[in-house]
Amino acid sequence: MKYQNTLAFAQQLDQEDKLAYLRNQYHIPKDNDGNDWLYFTGNSLGLQPKSTKKYINQELEDWANLGVEGHFEAKNPWLNYHEYLTDKMAKIVGAKPLETVIMNTLTTNLHLLMVSFYRPTKTKYKIVIESDAFPSDRYAVQSQLKFHGFSEDDIIAWKPRKNEELLRIEDLEEIIATKGDEIALLLIGGVNYYTGQFLDLKKIAEIGHSKNCVVGIDLAHGAGNIQPNLHESNVDFAAWCTYKYLNAGPGSLAGIFVHEKHAKNKNLPRFAGWWNHNKATRFNMRMPFDVMEGAEGWQLSNPPILTMAAIKASLDLFDEIGMDDLREKSEKLTGFFEFLINEIGSEDIKIITPKNPKERGCQLSIQVKNADKRLHQKLTENNIITDWREPDVIRCAPVPMYNSFMDVWQMVAVLKRLL
Known part of the structure; x- marks a missing residue:
């Protein structure tokens, strides 16, 4: 599409947008005068669907009226509530229902998965992560190494080349080719939180498996944003949160994926509780542990x-639309944003996110030379909510569910004026 840098063109794109009605399904924060904020931080916390209160209130009413009987008699019986989320979540991440479950929170899930899939030996024990992985992932990996008697020095960092911001897949190939016999696990962010780069998960799995390394993916910045096709990628496991692009509320529960090739392997070491015990005998309290198959x-x-009710409200909206249509709008919306940033025409501003739409989601990371957090503060004073990352990057995510082409045009107009 050939974009134009005019207000009229932005308005035209909104008029032609078949998903424009979705914006009215979300609460848009407002300033003191009642004007909508320009909200570009869905990559940190997604906005609340207007249906969320209704979904949560249903459970509050059932709790009030039914007490413990709500496990069986609620409108949505609580006993198997997580199952209402599985099929819709599996569609979003490109998995089979057997491979997917909503549980716990992200870093907790990464640790639980590493209990099973990080099985170091005296000779094969190192872990590969991106050099600029999200801090929580690095902390989790460091602590796992220490727990097993190794050290932080046993992390191998996949780094961008000098004077570059993005990772090259051939550099990961080199790491595995030369050090793969020492590497037990690759734990890679599928979409890098800082640059917004969407990595080739299938290729990463092929590279890791070529040297018998386990491959895990953190999809915190990917789920609900890109289409990771987890089953086809053949990665061993993945985990993600639901409070960013999945709009399920602050600190909401997370999801996991375990590839079906591991579904029947009951010998995988894991921690146990009564909810991963066989459903048929779960309430016979004196039975020995019998682990369920799949995720x-x-x-x-x-x-x-x-919190699952809030997730259900969000996933029902995703299921109504489907990821194909959301990605189509996202690529157009982010493409328009990119065009407008480039139209500023300043040597002091650069987008470090990949140019190829297939190698990014909706986030653009905008590097501003000689800027500091005062620029971010000025944007906030103009009711533009973005995310600042040291030393000089503004992360912006025009989310197709609730951001408009007008949002993007207005944001860039203000940014140009401030610059």
Whole structure:
């Protein structure tokens, strides 16, 4: 599409947008005068669907009216509530229902998965992560190494080349070719939080498996944003949160994927609780542990219903639209944003996110030479909510669910004026 840098063109794109009605399904924060914020931080916390309160209130009413009987008699019986989320979540990440479950929170899930899939030996024990992985991932990996008697020095960092920001897949190939016999696990962010780069998960899995390394993916910045096709990628496991692009609320529960090739392997070491025990005998309290097949076999505790209700509200919207249409709009919306940033025509501003739409989601990371957090603060004063990352990057995510082409045009107009 040939874009134009005019208000009229932005308005035209919104008029032609078949998903424009979705914006009215979300609460858009407002300033003191009642004007909508320009909200570009769905990559940090997604906005609340207007249906969320209704979904949570249903469970509050059932709790009030039914007490413990709500496990069986609620409108959405609580006993198996997580199952209402599985099929819709599996579609979003490109997995089979057997491979998917909603449980716990992201870093907790990464640790539980590493209990099973990080099985170091005296000779094969190192872990590969991106050099600029999200801090929580690095901390998790460091602590796992220490727990097993190794050190932080046993992390191998996949780095961008000098004077570059993006990772090259051939550099990962080189790491595995030369050090693969020492590497037990690759734990890679599928979409890098800083640059917004979407990595080739299938290729990463092929590279890791070529030297018998386990491959895990953190999809915190990917789920609900890109289409990771987890089953086809053949990665061993993945985990993601639901409070960013999945709009399920602050600190909401997370999801995991375990490839079906591991579904029936009951000998994988794992922690146990009554919710990954065989459903048929779960309430016969004196039975020996009998682990369930598939991703459900990593659950520990019964589902927290109120937060799952918020997830259900969000996933129902995703299921109504489908990821194909969302990605189509996202590529157009982000492409327009990129065009407008480049139209500023300043040597002091650069987008470090990949230019290829297939190698990014909706996030653009905008590097501003000689800028500091005062620029971010000025944007905030103009009711533009973005995310600042040291030393000089503004992360912006025009989310197709609720951002408009007008949002993007207005944001760039203000940014140009401030610059």
